[in-house]
Amino acid sequence: MQRDEDLSTILSNVAADARPTTRTKIANSPETRAFLEIGLHLLRDDLLDHRGPDMLDEHDAGTRLFAGLSQARLIERADRIAAGEDRPTMLTVGMFRDRWRYKSRYTEDLIAYLMRPSLTERTMNELREAALNLPAGLPFPQLARYLADAVMSATMRDPLWSLQTIVWVALPNHPRVQRYLKARYEQWIAAWASTYEQLAARYDLRLRPGVTWLDVAEMFNAVADGARVRGMAMGAVASLSSGDSVVVGAIRAMMPTLFLNAENLADPGS
Missing domain, CATH: 1.10.20 (Histone, subunit A)
Incomplete structure (x- = not known):
């Protein structure tokens, strides 16, 4: 300044x-x-610069990102939820202390729970199943639009995805966050590489020499990540003058650099 x-x-x-x-x-x-x-x-x-709490320090509450997660607030919210359930799970401070001696240990477990691989796997499986169940004769541009919209919607509207983003942006040097983020990213990219390969077979798409399906997934994901950040900040994914989202436009622009026969994928009648 x-x-x-x-x-x-x-x-x-x-x-x-x-x-x-x-x-x-x-x-x-x-x-x-x-x-x-x-x-x-x-x-x-x-x-x-947070690297994780001192697990033996009774006064170390962990990252300040979780400063508002007091035992009293946890129990109060649990009571509010229980009031609307027929068979509620009743929680007490004693039960909390039985599980976590220090708050820092709870927040570390909370990070692990939020970043657990099954959340990414569930989202990926839902998107993959929806994509592979699309009609076999669907023109590629329509498939690209559907897939881009589905991915943006599934991630931007998912509060857990947003919480994960906040945590890894706020704590980029936290070892556990780094470890989970790396695992989530590799899991996400590998799953998309496999999905793209299966979808491309419908259109007889052939990769250019030296290009792999992991390359395709990395490039498409980079576009989606950027569009997602903008969309979450502005409320919507950016649109181009053609009417397509910026994700679809970028993917279509990249196709000739990735595939030998991408020129065969134009909209019918275009």
Whole structure:
């Protein structure tokens, strides 16, 4: 941040009740800037540089990302859920303490539970089954549109997928997060490579020399990842002037570089 930048135009809450001239002076004071810089350092310590808690330290609550997950809040939410169920699971603080001595151990287990491979496998299986059950004579452009829409919808609307994204973005150096993210990514790419190979056989698509199905999956996934980030921030996946989503447009643009006979895949009548 530039030292001559007017922070009073950026900080809307600092000295909010002061007179305009006083507020501007306080906002641009060295002390205000120091508080903000220290805050950034703490965020880096708690999130970007977090390597996991000390499992033997009773006072280490784990990453600050989970600071709001107190035992009291967990039990209160459990009671609210139980009130609407015929056969609820009753939870108590004692039961929690029987399972996790320290909160840090609970949050580490929570990360593992959120990142467990079965969630990715379930999503992938549903998408794979839907794709492979599409009519055999479906023109490729229609298949591409369906598949792109299905993948974007399944991931962008899944709160667990969003939570996973928040965790791995917030804790990029956490060993367990790194391990689970790597496993999830490899699982996702390998499954898509196999799916694309089976779908391509319908259209007699032939890979160019030196290109593998993993390459195809990596490239298509890179496009989908970028579109997903934009879509989650803006509320919708970007569309091109043709009416196709940016995912479909990018995939169709890449096809000639990946396949020898991609020119045979145009829309009927186009």
